[in-house]
Amino acid sequence: MNNLADSRNGTASSGDDIAVRFDAVTKRFGDATALREVSLSVRSGEFMTLLGPSGCGKTTLLNLAAGFFSPDGGEIRIDGARVNDVPTYRREIGMMFQNYALFPHMSVAENIAYGLKVRHIAKKERDRRVEEVLALVRLAGMAGRKPRQLSGGQQQRVALARALVISPKVLLLDEPFSALDKNLRASMQVELREIQRKLKVTTIFVTHDQGEALSLSDRVAVMSDGRIRQLGTPEEIYRRPCDRFVASFVGDANVLRGRLDGFDGAHSTVAVGTARVKVPEAPLRGVALSTPVDLFVRPEQLKIAEICAPSAFGGRVAAQVYQGGHVDLYIECAQSASDRLLVRSAGQDAMTRWPVGAEVGMIIGIDDAVAFPVP
Amino acid sequence: MPRSTYQRLLGFVGKLAVLLILGFLVLPVAVVTIAAFNDRAILSFPPQAWSLRWFAKAIAYQDFRDGFRNGLVVTVWASTIALMVGAMFAYALDRYRFRFKKGIEGILLSPLVIPHFTVGLGFLILAAQVGWTRGYAVVVFCHVVLVLPFVIRSVYVSLRNLDQSYELAAASLGAPPSRVLLTVTLPLLLPGLVSGWLFAAILSFNEFTASLFVTAQRTQTLPVAMYNYVREYADPSMAALSVMYIVGTAVLIVFANAFLGLGKVLNIEQSR
Known part of the structure; x- marks a missing residue:
């Protein structure tokens, strides 16, 4: 864990270009306001964590980046291009869901190849890339299995592989570790962070677990009540909380x-x-x-x-x-x-x-x- | 802890009640089955001698053969049309909000509470107006209306149980909506669609009351043919036919169970 922590500053400063930018984004559901003019810039290659209690708006912000619904105000940019009106399937994102959402009627290989097939990539190239990413997540030899034949940790790796194989502009992770037991969770976190650093893929990670946020992130945005309370490196968040909420929520x-x-x-x-x-x-x-x-x-x-x-x-x-x-x-x-x-x-x-x-x-x-x- | 006499008595009475209820459920089937193998020409019970000749007669009887064929034609058309229409309605009801949704839902499910003879009579009067009384069309349409609620319910329940994150995942991987529907939604709904179709088929094949109104001599389905037969004769070939009915349905269910799992077919099981 230590070497992960040490290297985080280096990763954060590598390249200051912005991969995802939220600009005064507001989202309402009926009478409830989920996000209030939230602005946040995620640097290219950065591991950004949205941390907060349930109902703070962190998942809403992630879903807005994914394009599952559109904001009521403000602007979202991915790689500089405004995506407010771009549907999910044209956003070139990779998303990992809380329950993994692996297609139960497809094998591991078919699950991973899905995004490639949609992009009309030839079978030979497809097979090569599936094999490559399976090796990356250490699941070589599992290609023919069905999702239900895999353990929770293996399912998670397939979900990660499926999201990564399309080389997304941004990787979106929605509380991916919440379904795993404690030991497995720790080792999967290390693995995820290694893979993320190796591929230098911009990542937005949603969690309510402050330990997870501190150990994985380049920067953390602590959220509550539809606002970002503090944005900073894990150390800043932990050592220099800017208000009572952050001080009591983190650590x-x-x-x-x-x-x-x-x-x-x-x-x-x-x-x-x-x-x-x-x-x-x-x-x-x-x-x-x-x-x-x-x-x-x-x-x-x-x-x-x-x-x-x-x-x-x-x-x-x-x-x-x-x-x-x-x-x-x-x-x-x-x-x-x-x-x-x-x-x-x-x-x-x-x-x-x-x-x-x-x-x-x-x-x-x-x-x-x-x-x-x-x- | 030792059980009191009262508790033991209660347990005994409970078991007895369950046995009696199960007995009543099985009794008619048992009686009909035994009667079917009776050698005598009257529907008597218990039989004196055994034979398979009523099966042979039932199979050879031309009206039954026609009825079976007509029934199949009507069933396949009616349940397939009902499945397509019902699935679209169920999808719309589950996914979209629109005006008069409650009202439309009520109309679609109304055949559950309207007597079948009313539906049959209505279709007969309509068919007479346009001169369709001799054809299959009116029978098929009538059956579509009658089985539609079951198909809609079956598909609707499957849709409700379908975790939307599968569709979101497919979209995030770059699949446009039509592709998501074909490669993810429909395959995951397949058990619900098959079970809906199967229910529709069984109901349609067995439907009698409305069919009596809307079938003609040339289009009469098996239950109608059986009714016409039993008005004139009272030999065990009816019983033999019933046994074949039961076996046929049982085979269908076992088949469906083997391929899809009965839990899924009956929509008992939650998808997660």
């Missing part, structure tokens, strides 16, 4: 009650009990001093220290959960806005160093937390 977050204490150039200082925490200034710009703020901090950014350490705030260990590679400590703390705080401590030291009942201090590094005014 685990502890919420601490604090007060805005001061500004210091690029940072704001937030008082949490007796401790002072330096956070990015942007979300607090224009907020008056002493205003109550909520401090969002990730479980692994909350560090245990001696109670007497300067700039630490206190708590008491309420429970320990051994997780193998790390230990989850649940800590009761007066400054917590909700329930107990969750501290994720790498290794297994924590089991013996901070037993249940121990009074501990917690510190938060510079920029390791982000604060928003209490609404």
